[in-house]
Amino acid sequence: MEISTRTKQLKAIFSYDKKVILEDQPLEIRPYHFIQNMGVNEIEQFQQLIPTSEFCSIPDNNIQENKSFSYTIFTPKGSRKTNQAILLLHGLNERNWDKYLTWAEYLSLATGKAVILFPIAFHMNRTPGNWYNPRALMPWVARRKQEVEHLDNATFVNVALSYRLSDTPLRFYISGKESMFNLWQLFREIKTGQHPLFEKDSSINIFAYSIGAFLSQILMLANPEHLLDDSKLFLFCGGSIFSQMDGSARDIMDREAYRRVKNYFLNDFLTKNDEQRMLPVLYEEDFMEKAFKAMIRPEVMKNYRESFFERIQDRLRIVTLKKDTVMPTQGVIEALGPKCVDTILEELDFPYEYSHQNPFPTNTGATPEMLYQSFTGIFNRVANFL
Numbered sequence: 001m002e003i004s005t006r007t008k009q010l011k012a013i014f015s016y017d018k019k020v021i022l023e024d025q026p027l028e029i030r031p032y033h034f035i036q037n038m039g040v041n042e043i044e045q046f047q048q049l050i051p052t053s054e055f056c057s058i059p060d061n062n063i064q065e066n067k068s069f070s071y072t073i074f075t076p077k078g079s080r081k082t083n084q085a086i087l088l089l090h091g092l093n094e095r096n097w098d099k100y101l102t103w104a105e106y107l108s109l110a111t112g113k114a115v116i117l118f119p120i121a122f123h124m125n126r127t128p129g130n131w132y133n134p135r136a137l138m139p140w141v142a143r144r145k146q147e148v149e150h151l152d153n154a155t156f157v158n159v160a161l162s163y164r165l166s167d168t169p170l171r172f173y174i175s176g177k178e179s180m181f182n183l184w185q186l187f188r189e190i191k192t193g194q195h196p197l198f199e200k201d202s203s204i205n206i207f208a209y210s211i212g213a214f215l216s217q218i219l220m221l222a223n224p225e226h227l228l229d230d231s232k233l234f235l236f237c238g239g240s241i242f243s244q245m246d247g248s249a250r251d252i253m254d255r256e257a258y259r260r261v262k263n264y265f266l267n268d269f270l271t272k273n274d275e276q277r278m279l280p281v282l283y284e285e286d287f288m289e290k291a292f293k294a295m296i297r298p299e300v301m302k303n304y305r306e307s308f309f310e311r312i313q314d315r316l317r318i319v320t321l322k323k324d325t326v327m328p329t330q331g332v333i334e335a336l337g338p339k340c341v342d343t344i345l346e347e348l349d350f351p352y353e354y355s356h357q358n359p360f361p362t363n364t365g366a367t368p369e370m371l372y373q374s375f376t377g378i379f380n381r382v383a384n385f386l
Contacts, residue, residue, distance in 0.1 A: 176218070310339050
């Protein structure tokens with residue numbers, strides 16, 4: 001398989017609206033619709049705290065695309081019901097599933113399981129269309145560069161997220177919490193037999209990349225209703241403690257936005273001062289917030305976090321890349337602690353130029369054979385574990 005060619009083929013047929021049958025593989029891609037109903041009052045309370053920004057005058061709690069949306073599942077052809085799922089979680093500031101289509105296809109073929117492509121809040125198809133329209137965004141890029149002196153990595157790709165998080169860094173947490181409620185709802189639908197594709201008590205394992213890995217670690221720590229008691233988790237280019245991450249990039253968020261986000265969560269968010277926290281007192285220190293806080297700094301809730309990863313070490317594997325500066329290996333070591341790191345973590349390096357955002361690039365001189373070898377090296381590990 002030539003990755004770039006296969007990506008183009010899958011991208012051309014991918015649809016949120018209709019079932020797609022792959023002619024050359026025993027798979028089909030089915031769309032499903034999700035309407036969030038779990039935690040809606042709490043999410044609404046949080047989102048009402050956030051002032052609207054000039055970039056988007058619609059309040060977060062009125063963005064309908066984020067509340068009701070389609071997601072897709074790669075599944076063996078003709079399957080009426082299945083009892084095994086892999087949830088695939090994507091990275092920060094992603095607008096389409098293009099690069100993940102070959103990942104999902106390979107995992108579904110290699111495991112025979114259904115692979116769920118589920119979008120994080122305010123990502124993929126959960127935003128207004130003008131958030132990723134280059135023509136609409138270029139004036140905002142120019143304005144951003146005027147507002148922030150010496151800003152050299154503002155782009156039309158990162159300007160929407162940069163504005164939203166610069167204005168209110170707390171959005172990072174609130175959107176994460178909304179995503180947690182959504183995944184809780186999805187897990188419950190599957191486990192109770194309410195989902196049309198899955199039998200009751202189906203197994204659900206998780207493959208997560210980048211910020212999706214961070215979200216999945218918090219989800220495992222929180223473990224709502226014990227729904228993840230048996231779930232396995234494989235992280236790729238993720239797993240770092242928050243303090244070691246670096247989200248400043250032309251395709252993630254600009255330098256000023258990340259400075260504000262990092263400063264807020266490493267300092268103000270962890271204080272007991274309710275005025276600074278901006279969070280409803282009713283929800284202070286709930287089990288989701290506790291799990292999130294445990295992943296911010298290595299010294300915060302160290303025993304809680306490290307003992308948890310030690311307990312689940314047989315259900316967790318992490319592969320990092322040596323040249324990854326966004327989610328560095330050192331950050332994963334600090335998250336896991338010393339007792340289980342050797343069991344869980346493996347650092348790899350590819351024989352070509354790559355980045356966190358693009359581990360299998362087609363434009364850096366790597367041959368298709370090299371890329372495919374690296375690709376299968378990763379995804380065979382994932383398939384064998386999940």
